[in-house]
Structures are given as structure tokens and as C-alpha cells.
């Protein structure tokens with residue numbers, strides 16, 4: 001049940017998506033990227049809602065779309081797909097049970113069998129007691145569980161999840177994310193998750209594919225992406241500073257900041273990316289050994305307290321406890337000295 005796709009879609013705005021996507025059974029790929037990167041376009045192409053301009057989609061050995069061959073376009077309702085949208089899109093006039101039974105019924109399964117199987121799915125998701133409720137009487141989290149049961153009940157070869165937790169409040173987001181993680185662990189088809197939420201991606205996906213302007217900029221396991229971001233967008237997503245640097249003789253010269261010597265000397269030489277957490281940066285009121293003069297650009301809320309963004313090309317952020325802010329008397333424009341804990345630097349080739 002492998003997905004083997006090359007998605008090429010052009011928009012009249014000049015945008016071009018070119019995405020190669022191979023997904024093995026049981027893999028969950030999170031598609032991430034800034035607004036307008038092409039995530040929705042990719043999802044719509046996989047679903048058959050937007051035909052490809054070029055490329056090919058092969059799902060479990062069946063060609064679903066191949067431009068230039070008119071007979072090779074399988075419409076959405078004939079693809080082996082399950083889809084979960086941000087806003088659940090349940091059928092308002094059907095009960096939760098009937099919503100889940102709808103897909104199997106449409107595929108010719110007899111009414112009684114479809115209802116029995118729907119009940120099993122509701123039980124599996126822990127919501128059997130909601131079987132008779134119409135969608136209007138479900139909470140956001142309950143409706144999203146019914147939507148997931150409906151998507152899984154057709155035993156799809158490909159499960160598409162479009163921002164499945166985005167519309168939920170913080171409490172139900174946690175619960176639905178945990179339920180999704182449980183169901184995805186048991187799911188033996190291919191899954192694609194579109195999300196802006198780094199936590200969803202890290203908790204649910206086995207692989208992250210990051211798109212920017214229609215092209216892949218990074219593809220790796222959550223751990224690889226979280227420790228070695230390749231673009232500013234990815235670095236911000238995983239909460240790291242990302243600088244450009246050059247390694248010479250065991251030291252790294254960071255563009256716009258200066259030289260640092262990582263504790264474990266970098267094995268690379270030449271141009272590198274340097275990643276480190278904002279908590280690795282310490283700010284001092286006066287000159288200190290290894291310190292660099294810096295100017296504060298702005299102050300905001302940070303991961304663990306206060307985030308201070310420094311002026312300059314490197315765009316470095318420092319996270320300080322609120323008490324340190326008061327002690328240092330920091331404001332935008334303040335001139336300070338910064339040190340970076342060398343053991344927290346990670347250097348890798350550009």
C-alpha cells in the first residue's frame with residue numbers, strides 16, 4: 001500500500017508545486033511550511049480535487065492521476081482515501097453512527113454490516129455512547145473523533161489529515177492529538193498530515209517534509225529536523241537559532257556575530273549552518289571573556305520566560321528568565337554583551 005507520487009501543479013499566480021512523495025505503509029508524513037507553500041495544493045492533488053499538471057500518483061499499485069493520459073484520472077470518490085478536515089465536515093442530517101457507516105454504504109456494504117462496523121469504530125475511538133447524536137450536538141473534539149472514525153471506516157490506503165487539531169481549544173487539542181497518535185500507530189496505510197503545528201507534527205508524524213514556495217527544503221525524521229533545521233522557517237518552528245558560519249581550525253565564525261569554539265570541535269570545515277537554542281545565549285551588562293557586543297532589537301514573550309531578539313544579520317534570540325530582564329534593565333536599543341554556551345552549538349554542512 002505504498003504511495004509513489006510526483007505532484008506538479010501550476011497556478012496562474014506563477015506558483016508551481018513540485019513535490020516528490022514516497023510513503024511506505026505505516027508511515028505518517030507531516031507536510032509543513034509557511035502560508036502559501038503549497039501544502040493544501042498537494043493535499044487537493046492527492047485527493048483528486050485538483051488534477052495534476054504533470055507528474056503521476058500511484059497508490060497501492062493503482063495509477064490515480066497521470067496527465068497526458070485522459071483515462072488515467074480517478075475521481076475523488078473512487079480513490080481509496082479517508083480525509084479528516086480541520087472543520088470535521090460531518091453530514092449534519094445524519095447521526096454520528098450514520099456518518100461513519102456512510103462510506104462503507106457508498107461502497108456497497110449492506111446496511112446492517114455497515115452499521116455494525118461503524119459501531120465498532122466508534123467503540124475503538126471511545127465514543128460509542130455518541131452513536132445517535134447529530135453533529136450539531138457534538139463538541140469540537142467529539143466531532144473530530146467521529147470524523148476520524150468515518151475516515152478510517154472505509155479502510156483507506158491513504159489517509160489525509162488537513163490541520164486536524166487546528167479548530168480545537170487547547171484541552172480537546174491534547175486529547176484529540178493523543179487519540180490520533182493511537183489510531184495512526186495501528187493504521188497500516190499511508191498517511192499525510194498537513195499542519196502548522198510543530199507539536200502535531202512531532203507527536204504524530206514519522207517523517208517531516210517541509211515545503212517552501214512549492215519545493216521541498218527539508219525531509220527527515222522529527223528528530224533530524226528538530227536538531228538540524230535547514231531554513232529559518234524550520235528553525236523558528238522547532239525553536240532554535242539558525243546562523244550561517246564558516247568552520248576553520250576547530251572554531252566556527254558565525255556571520256554577524258563572531259568566532260566561537262564548540263566544545264566538541266566540528267568535524268566539518270567550510271560553510272556550515274549553526275543551530276543553538278535561545279536558552280544557550282546569556283546577556284551581560286558589561287564586557288566578559290568571549291562576549292560579543294550586541295544591541296537589543298526587541299523584547300517579547302519567549303519559550304521559558306522573556307525572548308530578547310538581538311539586532312544584526314544573525315538575528316539571534318536569547319531566552320531569559322523574567323528576573324534577569326529586570327536585573328539587566330533591558331529595553332530595545334540597549335547595548336549589552338552576549339555569550340553562547342559552546343556545548344550547545346550544533347554545526348552541520350550548509
Ligand SMILES: Nc1ncnc2c1ncn2[C@@H]1O[C@H](COP(=O)(O)OP(=O)(O)OP(=O)(O)O)[C@@H](O)[C@H]1O
Pocket residue numbers: 011012013015033034035036037038039040041042
Ligand atoms: N484557487 C487558486 N487559484 C490560484 N492560485 C491559488 C489558488 N489556491 C492557492 N493558490 C496559490 O497557490 C499557492 C499555494 O497555496 P496553498 O493553499 O497550497 O498553500 P498552503 O501551504 O496550503 O498555505 P496555507 O498554510 O496558507 O494554507 C499560493 O501561492 C496561493 O496563492
